[in-house]
Amino acid sequence: MRQVAIGACLLGALLATASEAADVSSVPTVHALPLYGEPALPADFRHFPHANPDAPSGGDLIRAAQGSFDSTNPFIVRGTPASGLTQIYDTLLESNPGEPFTMYGLLAEGIRLDPERRWVEFDLRPEARFHDGEPVDAQDVVFSFETLTTKGQPFYRAYYSDVDSVTAIDSDTVHFDLGDSESRELPLILGQMPILPEHYWRDRDFEAVTRDSLLGSGPYRIAEVDPGRRIVYERVDDYWGSEVPVNVGRHNIGRLIYDYYRDQTVALEAFKAGNLDFRLENSASNWATAYDFPAREQGFVRQLQVHDGQPAGMQAYVMNLRKAKFQDRRVREAITLAFDFPWLNRNLFYDAYARTDSYFENSEMEATGLPSEDELALLKPFRDQLPESVFSEPLPMQQPQEMRPRLRKALELLREAGYEARDGVMIDPENGEPLHVEILLYSTQFERIAQPLLRRLARLGVQGNIRTVDVNQYLNRLRSFDFDMVVGSFPQSLSPGNEQREFWGSEYAERPQSRNLIGLQDPVIDALVDRLIAADSRQALDTAAQALDRVLRWGFYVVPQFHLAAHRIAVWDKFAWQEPFPEYTLDLSAWWVDPEREAVIEDRQRSR
Structure with missing residues (x-):
């Protein structure tokens, strides 16, 4: 959090080098940034409406990924990154799947946005930690921005092209000066930036292809890497952010497993055999004809069609x-x-x-x-x-x-x-x-x-x-x-x-x-x-x-x-979720494994 005790002269000197904006102290600190209007959730909200704060944790979700991979760094040009890697990283803000575009605090507990949108500041939560126990501080945010925009994929340079500078005001406060582009969404998309640990990368080559279990601060860590075949993420039991409102009732599943298949027909058969738990079906023909098998007829497999409120693109x-x-x-x-x-x-x-x-x-x-x-x-x-x-x-x-x-x-x-x-x-x-x-x-x-x-x-x-x-x-x-x-x-x-x-x-x-x-x-x-x-x-x-x-x-x-303005989901019936689903985005992180239904599925698999 930004220290109120910092003297006016020191604060003014720091901000003079970072911005020509109005006095920061006159700008209120808020808990969320909407693109337009007001946030739907108040400052004291406890969790997203579609999340169940009493959801149990544990169990596995195994799904198919296509092709192969040779890298665990999803941010660089080189290599083919594994699926699911962003789940090991936290961001400054988190979007609410039930709103068109509103961002709420995750690593950041407070946000100050200049009324003329010339700058934005984020106050980091002092309890935020990387998986090795090191604190997440403002210098990590500066490092992440500079690294992604200079060494990352071209996407990052395009996405953040209107940022003039980023400054660590103190260990818990980071200040972004925004250019004159009038980009209304820029403060919000800065909140989407994954925060990388500077101390971890200090002696490593960020642009080199790696298969290491990279360090993050998010709800999952990499537990197993079998290049080209499988990657496994395990839930971080002592995750620092488990009580942050945007996370309560989410990230419940114990292990997220991506098994790689080069042929989608083989992946479908693996799902039918119970080797995969979850399938997003993108074939209308398969959806209409391929799920006529005993487990589906006996009620062990469910087919869901969940509305997608986003533009089809x-x-x-x-x-x-x-x-x-x-x-x-x-x-x-x-x-x-x-x-x-x-x-x-x-x-x-x-x-x-x-x-x-x-x-x-x-x-x-x-x-x-x-x-x-x-x-x-x-x-x-x-x-x-x-x-x-x-x-x-x-x-x-x-x-x-x-x-x-x-x-x-x-x-x-x-x-x-x-x-x-x-x-x-x-x-x-x-x-x-x-x-x-x-x-x-x-x-x-x-x-x-x-x-x-x-x-x-x-x-x-x-x-x-x-x-x-x-x-x-x-x-x-x-x-x-x-x-x-x-x-x-x-x-x-x-x-x-x-x-x-x-x-x-x-x-x-x-x-x-x-x-x-x-x-x-x-x-x-x-x-x-x-x-x-x-x-x-x-x-x-x-x-x-x-x-x-x-x-x-x-x-x-x-x-x-x-x-198709919907997601077609086939799933073995061991998962639970809270309805109604969020209006705009499918949020699998709010699902959980039901222990009783999981036991029934496992008994069936063993008896076959």
Whole structure:
């Protein structure tokens, strides 16, 4: 906690070097930071509403991870990190899964935010400890920020790019000076930063791949590392933060185990055999047909469909603009028109999905119809740089469902782009090369979904193939942008912000391992992202997102796929939870193992 006894002169001198902001002492200390409005929970709340403070602790949760891993450091560019590693680290603040975006104190027990949002301070809890017993102090926060933004993945530099400086005022108080970007979410996302132990890393190479059981301060520690096969986390019995309100009733399960499978079919069979406890099912076909087995029929396995209140985001075939063949918008639109979602949904998905149109699907941020007056105010300054269709036509995904008129239009677009059909193959007359696309995958499970797109493209004379590689090779090619098309995902929250720069920003187009998979370098999109980040009200945020969504959709940079506004969960019936589930985020940390039901499941397994 910040010491009130520090003299006014000393405090003023410290802050003069850190900020030109108003007197810190005049800013109230609060327990939570909402993006807009007021926090839903009062300062004296005891636990999140969906958490059970009387939940027992213990038991195991075993789940599948896909592919392989060779690193226990999830923050660096090198290596393939294991699943679940962030569970060993605490953050300054913790989000409430029952609110759109409000952060409550975890390592920080008090927060002071300048009314003009030029700086933010966090008071650390004096009882906070790393797993080796060393205190978590303000210098660890400074070290974490500087290390992640200089040695970590590009994401961190993008996420925290508007921080001017960070200063340890004393051992328990850290001060961040914020830039002039007007980023409303910046103080909140600083609270999401994992805090690393400076004393642990002092004599270690942070950027080197390691399989060590790294040191954290969170509710779990690494207990076992079997590279490429399994990683086990054990609950920290003397965890310093167990009584902090955001943790009460959470982190109950004794061991979290991730077993690695290269084939999802094998992982499903392992679940049926009882070797896995939990499965997030992403296949509509499996959900409809694969759970007809004795344990499910006898009530030992449950299937849950839990509502997801977050925007669906965009899952799509991503076209790589770094490849010359994708630089013509007409070619990209033609490829988009060849995607036959109704056929896929009917024949492969049991009509379980909805077509994704928007980058902010299932939210107020989704663009609809023609631009509103507020959207036009953002878009008109760029009229000469945008297609006229952005202003005058309905959104592009509102196309005929029948494939014949879609393919006819796609053929016209390819011809307009200069391609010629020779012996049934689309040829670029400038170089004599056929138009060919390769879809890069790391799982055979997606091949059956990609093949129909290639068949439709073949009808247009566009050649194509699928290349399925192992996870490590896939990640290496993704990092270096060595692909034509991949299945990419751009997840969105109800409060999008700084992460949009890395999704779409020009400065990340050529930065290895950035999330700008498309390779976008468009000053209009950069400007709209800045307006979104600077939005000072919910209405302004929605309008900026709608304008950005509209421009992205008219660019035809991706082939949108499909979504389901729910989580499909299959689970052996030894777990319990408190309902209703939180409105916005699935929180498995609030689940626990029911000892009696666990005993029943174990008896069944032994008797088989």
